[in-house]
Amino acid sequence: xxxxxxxxxxxxxxxxxxxxxxxxxxxxxxxxxxxxxxxxxxxxxxxxxxxxxxxxxxxxxxxxxxxxxxxxxxxxxxxxxxxxxxxxxxxxxxxxxxxxxxxxxxxxxxxxxxxxxxxxxxxxxxxxxxxxxxxxxxxxxxxxxxxxxxxxxxxxxxxxxxxxxxxxxxxxxxxxxxxxxxxxxxxxxxxxxxxxxxxxxxxxxxxxxxxxxxxxxxxxxxxxxxxxxxxxxxxxxxxxxxxxxxxxxxxxxxxxxxxxxxxxxxxxxxxxxxxxxxxxxxxxxxxxxxxxxxxxxxxxxxxxxxxxxxxxxxxxxxxxxxxxxxxxxxxxxxxxxxxxxxxxxxxxxxxxxxxxxxxxxxxxxxxxxxxxxxxxxxxxxxxxxxxxxxxxxxxxxxxxxxxxxxxxxxxxxxxxxxxxxxxxxxxxxxxxxxxxxxxxxxxxxxxxxxxxxxxxxxxxxxxxxxxxxxxxxxxxxxxxxxxxxxxxxxxxxxxxxxxxxxxxxxxxxxxxxxxxxxxxxxxxxxxxxxxxxxxxxxxxxxxxxxxxxxxxxxxxxxxxxxxxxxxxxxxxxxxxxxxxxxxxxxxxxxxxxxxxxxxxxxxxxxxxxxxxxxxxxxxxxxxxxxxxxxxxxxxxxxxxxxxxxx
Amino acid sequence: xxxxxxxxxxxxxxxxxxxxxxxxxxxxxxxxxxxxxxxxxxxxxxxxxxxxxxxxxxxxxxxxxxxxxxxxxxxxxxxxxxxxxxxxxxxxxxxxxxxxxxxxxxxxxxxxxxxxxxxxxxxxxxxxxxxxxxxxxxxxxxxxxxxxxxxxxxxxxxxxxxxxxxxxxxxxxxxxxxxxxxxxxxxxxxxxxxxxxxxxxxxxxxxxxxxxxxxxxxxxxxxxxxxxxxxxxxxxxxxxxxxxxxxxxxxxxxxxxxxxxxxxxxxxxxxxxxxxxxxxxxxxxxxxxxxxxxxxxxxxxxxxxxxxxxxxx
Numbered sequence: 001x002x003x004x005x006x007x008x009x010x011x012x013x014x015x016x017x018x019x020x021x022x023x024x025x026x027x028x029x030x031x032x033x034x035x036x037x038x039x040x041x042x043x044x045x046x047x048x049x050x051x052x053x054x055x056x057x058x059x060x061x062x063x064x065x066x067x068x069x070x071x072x073x074x075x076x077x078x079x080x081x082x083x084x085x086x087x088x089x090x091x092x093x094x095x096x097x098x099x100x101x102x103x104x105x106x107x108x109x110x111x112x113x114x115x116x117x118x119x120x121x122x123x124x125x126x127x128x129x130x131x132x133x134x135x136x137x138x139x140x141x142x143x144x145x146x147x148x149x150x151x152x153x154x155x156x157x158x159x160x161x162x163x164x165x166x167x168x169x170x171x172x173x174x175x176x177x178x179x180x181x182x183x184x185x186x187x188x189x190x191x192x193x194x195x196x197x198x199x200x201x202x203x204x205x206x207x208x209x210x211x212x213x214x215x216x217x218x219x220x221x222x223x224x225x226x227x228x229x230x231x232x233x234x235x236x237x238x239x240x241x242x243x244x245x246x247x248x249x250x251x252x253x254x255x256x257x258x259x260x261x262x263x264x265x266x267x268x269x270x271x272x273x274x275x276x277x278x279x280x281x282x283x284x285x286x287x288x289x290x291x292x293x294x295x296x297x298x299x300x301x302x303x304x305x306x307x308x309x310x311x312x313x314x315x316x317x318x319x320x321x322x323x324x325x326x327x328x329x330x331x332x333x334x335x336x337x338x339x340x341x342x343x344x345x346x347x348x349x350x351x352x353x354x355x356x357x358x359x360x361x362x363x364x365x366x367x368x369x370x371x372x373x374x375x376x377x378x379x380x381x382x383x384x385x386x387x388x389x390x391x392x393x394x395x396x397x398x399x400x401x402x403x404x405x406x407x408x409x410x411x412x413x414x415x416x417x418x419x420x421x422x423x424x425x426x427x428x429x430x431x432x433x434x435x436x437x438x439x440x441x442x443x444x445x446x447x448x449x450x451x452x453x454x455x456x457x458x459x460x461x462x463x464x465x466x467x468x469x470x471x472x473x474x475x476x477x478x479x480x481x482x483x484x485x486x487x488x489x490x491x492x493x494x495x496x497x498x499x500x501x502x503x504x505x506x507x508x509x510x511x512x513x514x515x516x517x518x519x520x521x522x523x524x525x526x527x528x529x530x531x532x533x534x535x536x537x538x539x540x541x542x543x544x545x546x547x548x549x550x551x552x553x554x555x556x557x558x559x560x561x562x563x564x565x566x567x568x569x570x571x572x573x574x575x576x577x578x579x580x581x582x583x584x585x586x587x588x589x590x591x592x593x594x595x596x597x598x599x600x601x602x603x604x605x606x607x608x609x610x611x612x613x614x615x616x617x618x619x620x621x622x623x624x625x626x627x628x629x630x631x632x633x634x635x636x637x638x639x640x641x642x643x644x645x646x
Numbered sequence: 647x648x649x650x651x652x653x654x655x656x657x658x659x660x661x662x663x664x665x666x667x668x669x670x671x672x673x674x675x676x677x678x679x680x681x682x683x684x685x686x687x688x689x690x691x692x693x694x695x696x697x698x699x700x701x702x703x704x705x706x707x708x709x710x711x712x713x714x715x716x717x718x719x720x721x722x723x724x725x726x727x728x729x730x731x732x733x734x735x736x737x738x739x740x741x742x743x744x745x746x747x748x749x750x751x752x753x754x755x756x757x758x759x760x761x762x763x764x765x766x767x768x769x770x771x772x773x774x775x776x777x778x779x780x781x782x783x784x785x786x787x788x789x790x791x792x793x794x795x796x797x798x799x800x801x802x803x804x805x806x807x808x809x810x811x812x813x814x815x816x817x818x819x820x821x822x823x824x825x826x827x828x829x830x831x832x833x834x835x836x837x838x839x840x841x842x843x844x845x846x847x848x849x850x851x852x853x854x855x856x857x858x859x860x861x862x863x864x865x866x867x868x869x870x871x872x873x874x875x876x877x878x879x880x881x882x883x884x885x886x887x888x889x890x891x892x893x894x895x896x897x898x899x900x901x902x903x904x905x906x907x908x909x910x911x912x913x914x915x916x917x918x919x920x921x922x923x924x925x926x927x928x929x930x931x932x933x934x935x936x937x938x939x940x941x942x943x944x945x946x947x948x949x950x951x952x953x954x955x956x957x958x959x
Contacts, residue, residue, distance in 0.1 A: 119657065125890075126661045126942060130897030131915055131934045132668065135927040138919035139672040150672075215788050219901045222790045223916055235790070242794040242905060249798050256791040264786035271782065356862055388864030395863075400856040405878050405954060415864045450954040463860065470864060 014275065021272030024207075027265035028085075031258075035081030042075035047230035055248035064254040067237070068244050076232035077254045081262065083227055084234070087148045088213030092206050094152025099159035100202075104190045106160070107167035117160065124157035133220065142225045144217065151216060155209055162205060163198065170197040200273065207270035211263045218259055234259040305369075306332045306474060306506050307353070312366035312376065314348045314357065314530075320581030322348045322361065323530040330523075332473070335500055335507040337517035337538070339553070340527035343577045346510045349527070350476045352376070353508070354391055355383035371473070388470035389419060396479040398460035402451040408435075408462055409447045412469060419470040434465040437502075439495050457488035464495065471503075478510045493520050514557045518542055526550050529577055529588035536613025546607075546615035548593045548623070549573075551630035572632075587617065595619060595628060650956055654946045658939035665935035666718055666928065670711060673924045679703055683922045684727040714928070723929035728921045733929040737914060743812060744910035745937055746822075747899040750830045752892045752941075755837025760877075760884055762838065763845025767853065767880075768872055777846065781839035789898050793832040793905045800828060810907040829906045833898045837891045844887040848880030855879070881952055889945045893938050900934075 015021040043063075050062075050070035057065045064074040102121070106114040129151060136150050137143075170176075176193050184192070195202075220226065221235025229236075234255040241252035307330040314323040323345040330336050338346045351357050353368060355378055368376040375386060395401050402411060412434065413427035422430065428447075435443035438461040451459060460480065467475055477496065481489040497520050500507055511517055517524055518538060525535040526549065534547035545551045552573045575592040578584065586603055590596040599618050609615035617623070681697030682689065689697075698704055702713070717724070723733035766777035801809035807828050813821040852858070853876050861871050900912030911930055918926035950956040 119660070122657055123661045123664045126657070126893060126935070126938055127665050127668070128893055128896050128900075128931075128934045128938050130900045131912075131931050132665070134900070134912075134915040134919040135669045135931050136672050138915075138922050138927045139669075139678075139924070140676050141678075211786065218788060219790055219898075223901060223904055225919070235788075238788075238791050238794060242797070245794065245798055245802065249802075252791065252794050252798070256788070256795070259791065260787050263788065264783070267782060267786050354863060356859065384865050384867070386865075387862065388866075393860075393863040395856060395859060397856060401860045403857045403861070403875055403879075405952070406875070407954070415866070418865075450958060452955050453958065466860070466864060 015269070015272040018272045020268035024265040024267075024269030024272060027261060028269065031081045031262055031265075032085050034078050035085065038075070038079040038082070042072075042078060044072035044075045046071065046076050046079050046232050048072065048075075055244060055251070057248075057250045065248075065250055067240055067251060068248075071230075073237075073251070073254045076237065077234070077258045080232040080234050080237065080255070081258065083144065083231075084214050084217040084221075085262070087144050087217055088210050090145060091148040091152040091155070091213040092210050094149045095155040095159055095209055096202070096206065097156075098153055099156035099163070100195075102156070103160055103163050103167045104194060106164055107171050107194070108186060108190070110168075114164075118164070121157040121160040124154060125161060127154060129154045130216070130219070133216070134223075134225075137220070137225050142228070144220075144225075144227070147220070147225075148213065148217065151213070155212070159205055159209070163201060166198050166201045167194060170194055173197065200275075204270050204274045207266050207273060211266035211270070214259070214263050214266065304332050306330050306334075306371065307508075308367075308369040309349075309353075310367045310369070312349065312352065312368060313364045314345070314352050314361060315364040316580075317360045317362060319360075320579075321364070321530060321583075322580050323352070325366070326527075326530075326532055328525045328532060328535060330474070330506050330508060332506055333500065333504045334523060335496075335509060335521045336523045336525065337509045337511060337521035338525050338527060339511055339514060339517050341512060341577050343579070344527045345530040345580075346512075346527055347478055350393070350478055350508060350510050353474075353476060354387055354393055355380070356387075356393070388415060388467075388472065390470075390472055391474045391476065392467035392470060392472035393476040393478065394460070394463050394467050394480050397483050398456055398463050399451070399483070401463045402454075402459060402466075404451050406450075407447075408449050408451070408454075412447070412462075412466060415466065415469040430469075431465075434468055435462070437468070437499075438462075438465045439491070440465075456484050457491060460484060460488075460492055461495065464492075464499070468499075468503075472505060474506045474508065475499075476508045476510070479512070480509070481516060482511075482513070489516070496520060514542065514553060526553070529583055530580060531588065531616060532614075533589065533616040534609065534614065536610030540610040540613065544610075546609040546620050546624065547617045548595050548628075548630060549589045552592075552594075555630045555632065594630060595623060647950060647957055650950060651947070654943055658943055661939050662932060662935050663715075665931050666715065667711075669928050669931040670714060673927065674707060674710075678922055680727050680924055683924070718928075718932060723932070724925040726926050727923045728917070728926075733925045736926070737911060737929050737933050740909055740911045740914050741933055741937065742815075743908055744896065744899050744903065744912055744934075746815070747826060747829050747833065747902070747908070747910065748892060748896040748937075749941070750826060751833035751837060751895045751899065752888055754830060754834035755841050755891055755895070756884065756888050758834065759838040759841025760845045760881075762842035763847075763880070763884075764849055764872075764877060766842065766846040767849030767876075774846065777842055781842050784835045784839040787836070789832050789836055790901050790905055792835060793828065793902055796828055796832055797905075810905075812906075812908045825908075829899065829902050829908065833895050833902055836898070837895055840891055841884055841887055845880050845884050848883045849876050852876040852879035878952065882949065885945055885949050885952065889942045892941050892945075896934065896938055 016025065048071060050066065052070065053062065053066050054070040055066065055068055056062055059065070062072050062074065064077060066072060067076070102117050106117045132154065133147055133151055136147050140146060171194060173193075176189060179189050179193055218233065218235030218238075221233035222239045224236065224239070226233035226236045237255035238252060238259070241255065244251055309329070310327050312323060312326040313321060315321045326349055328336070338349060340346055348357065348361065352363050353370075355375070357363070363377045366376060367374055370386070370390065375383070378386070402408075409428065409431060412431040413424065416422060416427040416430050417424070420427075420430065431447060432443045435446055440446050440458070440461055446454070446458065446462065454462060480496070481492050484492060493516060496507060499505070509517065509521060521538045523536065524538045524541050525532045526541070526547065527533065528549050534541060534545065534550045541550060542554065545554060556573060573592055578588060578591070584590060584601070586601040587593070587596070590600040593600070597619065604618040606614040606616045607618075607620040609620060679694065679698050680701050680703055681694040684701075685693055685697055702710060721734055725731065726733055726736065762777050762780070766774040797809045800806050808825055809828070811825060813825040815822045853872070858871060858875065861875060899910065900915060903910040903912040904916060911934060914926055915930045917923065918930060
């Protein structure tokens, strides 16, 4: 819709803003006008023979040469366009005249009606149309328009198959329901709302079908079922050329090029009308250039630090910064929560640990020290050795995280054989063991299943088992329970807790849910606008938050601890996270903060907080002294914004 | 799975029935009559009338329909009105020629198209644009013209392949393939273009899926991600496209046979259409539809093998 509306605002329609569209529309119009006016301007009559000048190449007398009886090819090629260009248009009209009502009825009625029409369309679609058209010619004679109408009937079935989905989805729009409720009749709803919203796919299909019609008409003419001599047709001229190919190969050029260009024009028009496809371009993981990472700061207590992230920044290549100056540590066997609203850079931070950032996004500076090694910006060749084996990941949507075309068995045993160098049978045994470890009772049955046969919770358990195939020391869990039911959520969380206890691995849990974090994490890092704003142990941070944003998050959290008094109303945080590239100078939360003051608009260093944590708020000390609490009611922010303006 | 096959089979039978009915109606909707066709130009109206009576043309339409339908089920299409030969015998000699051309062309289109599509999907923007331009180009070239061009270069200028004529499979695989090479290549190029676009978008879509990230996160080698997982996903729409392509290429081969002078079913259809030979026309339509239906059933089975959702139903 939006593109159609856009097009209305500009003077040139969208499809004419590409070379293909200009060529397509231009050539079709030119050919049509040239061919219907040919009789008035062509240099020779189509039947005029010059027996002295037979089978000639291009010359000043005959611009495109002559055929076997000395007729002018230039005159004939341009005259020949009129019939196919018109007959194919009639065919397109017939096809849509039959197809569109069926599509609209099927989309409106659904159920039985749709199924019946669908079956019928599928039957018609599987008919070999060329043979049917020959049979039609044999029965009713060589009459081009009626034959093309029969072809239109056959094509309408294909149109049905292609456009029924579009029609059904355009009926889903709310304004169509609204129109129905308003008492608009079925026909008016279809004409006023459904059809216009299908305009673009209809136009695309019309152009494609038109091109097919041109090919069929000329194919039949090639077989001798054209307009009949001496009237020219491209198809029969090509047939003529093939009969004279030894004497005059040139003859095949004019009709072939004319027909090909015309078909190409219709196809180019279809491509231009369709616009770019909405499928993302695939960029293979390339050797990322090694970043100017700061040297590993091994000095601070390497005791049992598994992961140490320092000043990590992630940027869009040539675009805004997504994550800036992130630092945190993770000890072996520890569970750390990375929390914040969506869009604050949690997932980018987590993915950068695996070197699995989306195409065009990269680590620009800082260091990721994993087991004493710098792994930030590792080349793909080295990063791939860490994935699964040392650091693994489970993602948000378990139902789409597994390949639907492969069985659980195949998806588990493949990596097992690669990671552990075991044979088929042993891999199967370990797979069963892993499934049991993640709490699946009937592991044998699940092993034989395909992803679509699993429930969400079951799929997430399988995904966890998959992540465990390489016995990783760190598991990144990106919103592992968000897509699951509450009861299943609790099960998955206790499974993660049990796995940490059993295997001694560390977990980096990405979540927006403070309840989940409070449930299973040892430490927490609160993120806002691509920065860590507060870090510390879960107990300290959640019970005694230093940073106003953490206070606000806790105030907005509907889960209340058992012993806490029930608040009268939940706090709301006004405004929204500023988008990357639009971060204010100084504190990025200041615009939404109840305690913002003039000093918040200049850059500052994090303050130490809790035992070994930090708080990124210049007023930390002051707020602690006054015992400030985030108020459910919104106050003060406007004033702060004013005082902050540079 | 049995339900799925039964459904496809029912649609196949329905298609053959629809093809028969449509042609029957076409044949009976004209003022031409088999008697007139059979006796030729010289016959008097009285003689034609007698002949039509003898052929049962004057019976009620429904009686003829039921009668012809019953015979069709027993693969009896009667005699040709022109050469008086048995239609089934004449066509069953010709069917293998057309079927070989269209099956080989579909296979070639599938292989070449998939390869092009995969390359377009994984090799970056430049290659994708080149493949897309090639597809757009070859989709627009009429096969019967491309055939003439190929004959000119490969048969006449380079003298690599025979320009026309058919060599039976029983006369040797080499000469059989040689005689089919040009027609098959001619037909396959357009099909390959369609398949290439399908495969490219299928691969791109698959590679953007979440499970690809899962595979990456456990260190799956890139070749495995592309050529086992993504290609398998892309193969589903490709096989679907091949079913449609087979119908298109079968129709194309009917035209192409004329150019390469191959004794296929298309030539029979052409003679039947020129001479109003009704039994031949009905026979050609029914038998061609049967070939298309059988091929599509095979492809449906292949889809079921590839897609566990269909298999485990």
